[in-house]
Amino acid sequence: MNVKDVRAVLFDLDGTLIDTVKGLTQLVNLMRKDFGKPPLSEEIVGRYIGKGMLVLVRRAMTESMDAPLDDQIYQLAVKSLFLHTEKGEYDKGTIYPGTKEVIQSLKKKGLKIAVVTNKPYNMMLEVLEQAGIKDLFDVIIGGDSASSPKPSGAPVLLACEKLGVEPGQAIMVGDSGNDSQSAKAAGVACLLVSTGWSEGIPLSEIAKRDGAEAIISTLSEVSKFIG
Numbered sequence: 001m002n003v004k005d006v007r008a009v010l011f012d013l014d015g016t017l018i019d020t021v022k023g024l025t026q027l028v029n030l031m032r033k034d035f036g037k038p039p040l041s042e043e044i045v046g047r048y049i050g051k052g053m054l055v056l057v058r059r060a061m062t063e064s065m066d067a068p069l070d071d072q073i074y075q076l077a078v079k080s081l082f083l084h085t086e087k088g089e090y091d092k093g094t095i096y097p098g099t100k101e102v103i104q105s106l107k108k109k110g111l112k113i114a115v116v117t118n119k120p121y122n123m124m125l126e127v128l129e130q131a132g133i134k135d136l137f138d139v140i141i142g143g144d145s146a147s148s149p150k151p152s153g154a155p156v157l158l159a160c161e162k163l164g165v166e167p168g169q170a171i172m173v174g175d176s177g178n179d180s181q182s183a184k185a186a187g188v189a190c191l192l193v194s195t196g197w198s199e200g201i202p203l204s205e206i207a208k209r210d211g212a213e214a215i216i217s218t219l220s221e222v223s224k225f226i227g
């Protein structure tokens with residue numbers, strides 16, 4: 001990749017900009033309580049994060065990555081999770097150290113900045129606002145903003161279109177295979193950061209599979225890859 005040509009950086013949210021596992025675990029456990037189920041640990045819920053809230057509901061109810069769930073129970077569980085979310089009964093997350101500074105320094109270099117998350121749009125706004133970074137982004141794409149969420153290429157392509165850059169001029173930064181697969185499908189380069197969760201799959205495996213540029217341990221390293 002010719003990093004000198006990068007004009008936009010697209011960031012994933014959960015596990016990349018903000019540590020949100022505490023709040024998501026709280027919501028999952030409030031939902032499970034409504035069904036008389038015992039709480040799950042943050043470690044378990046962390047593995048279930050990545051494909052958006054609807055998949056999180058199914059995984060948390062079945063305690064499995066891909067087991068099916070009876071449709072009637074699924075509908076009730078979705079209702080329960082969204083009710084607790086609307087009531088704001090969750091911790092809004094902790095911004096990773098250096099996140100704001102990295103974004104500000106990229107902006108100073110003239111780069112456009114976007115969030116491309118699988119979190120529902122409204123929930124994402126609350127989380128970004130609480131972290132004090134909402135106004136730093138030129139474009140904000142939620143899990144319900146494009147025709148389909150990550151790992152489809154649609155949200156990454158939509159971000160590029162809204163930013164007015166070609167996919168070859170953008171780089172995605174994320175913590176899971178959903179980010180790298182979405183970037184790859186859209187023709188966008190990708191960096192993987194190891195602060196988050198990757199559905200229990202080692203990042204090295206994901207990076208190899210999707211041809212990611214590199215695995216970085218903190219967001220501060222992003223600048224090294226931009227000319």
Ligand SMILES: O=C(O)COP(=O)(O)O
Pocket residue numbers: 012013014015048049050051052053056116117118119120150
């Ligand atoms: O809500 C999720 O499951 C993941 O959200 P993310 O795309 O910001 O990682």
